[in-house]
Amino acid sequence: MAEIDAFLARHxxxxxxxxxLAGDASSRRYERLQDPSGESLILMICPADTLPxxxxxxxIARHLTGLGLCAPHIYALDRAAGLAVLEDLGPTQVAQWAExxxxxxxxxxxxxxxxxxxxxxPAPEGLAALTPGxxxxxxxxxxxxxxxxxxxxxxxxxLQRALERHAPTASVLALRDYHxxxxxxxxxxxxxxxIGLLDFQDALLAPPEYDLVSLLRDARRDVSDRLRAAMIARxxxxxxxxxxxxxxxxxxxxxxxxLRILGIFARLAKRDGKTRYLALMPRxxxxxxxxxxxxxxxxxxxxxxxxxxxLHAPEETAS
Numbered sequence: 001m002a003e004i005d006a007f008l009a010r011h012x013x014x015x016x017x018x019x020x021l022a023g024d025a026s027s028r029r030y031e032r033l034q035d036p037s038g039e040s041l042i043l044m045i046c047p048a049d050t051l052p053x054x055x056x057x058x059x060i061a062r063h064l065t066g067l068g069l070c071a072p073h074i075y076a077l078d079r080a081a082g083l084a085v086l087e088d089l090g091p092t093q094v095a096q097w098a099e100x101x102x103x104x105x106x107x108x109x110x111x112x113x114x115x116x117x118x119x120x121x122p123a124p125e126g127l128a129a130l131t132p133g134x135x136x137x138x139x140x141x142x143x144x145x146x147x148x149x150x151x152x153x154x155x156x157x158x159l160q161r162a163l164e165r166h167a168p169t170a171s172v173l174a175l176r177d178y179h180x181x182x183x184x185x186x187x188x189x190x191x192x193x194x195i196g197l198l199d200f201q202d203a204l205l206a207p208p209e210y211d212l213v214s215l216l217r218d219a220r221r222d223v224s225d226r227l228r229a230a231m232i233a234r235x236x237x238x239x240x241x242x243x244x245x246x247x248x249x250x251x252x253x254x255x256x257x258x259l260r261i262l263g264i265f266a267r268l269a270k271r272d273g274k275t276r277y278l279a280l281m282p283r284x285x286x287x288x289x290x291x292x293x294x295x296x297x298x299x300x301x302x303x304x305x306x307x308x309x310x311l312h313a314p315e316e317t318a319s
Contacts, residue, residue: 054079056201092185124173
């Protein structure tokens, strides 16, 4: 605390009111800093083991702002201490806006436009690439944490073949956690500036539909079939891809992501005591079952049948 106080004082922020914000699945913490006039900034607090992620966050933020997209500007930084003061992009997540305005599709439409602009530009160098082989290996937490003892090899091999057919090329920058709780809605702005981007330190090279799937197969909220179909069509038109190819890639990448997510959520609950993620598993399971109906995943259905369904989440969960 003394180190944080000294950091804020050095940058003229010692008198700001500090309000903790809800964190993510990592050990990073966030606070909103507010001065008496109501102007606010965000303090990011990164433990030592997350400093590489801080470096990645800063690099991707510079890349995004260089493209004219809305990522936070960095106002102060002490990399050794893991402290950064960021621009506050706004108080309203797309998820919150969608809950309060269920008929307003503008946030999702703008999020698709952001992806289209992002994919027009060359990606930064040095990023890991989500090849079909790596994508298949990434479901390992499913067998380690969600269903210990499950023989993953046949499922993994079939998944790799499906990725090779329908999502073979890691060709664009994917922000990776591109979902409604990580997107800030700024309705008073214009164009893609209406979407503020957060939590992109795990960015990688991936097939074009990877972030689209993150948005439309959201583990945290339901996206209607009608909205999903409309946004897939919008993405296909904006990127010049055939709608049928986009739909097939979404099904395969959706399965890959959600098989991994089941394992990650189980690990967060069992190892880290973050049991609130258990309540999200039934939705993830439903998305897996929906994607398995796509013809692109016919080969995987017999292998996926061995995966047990999640238990119903408890009525009360702890964080």
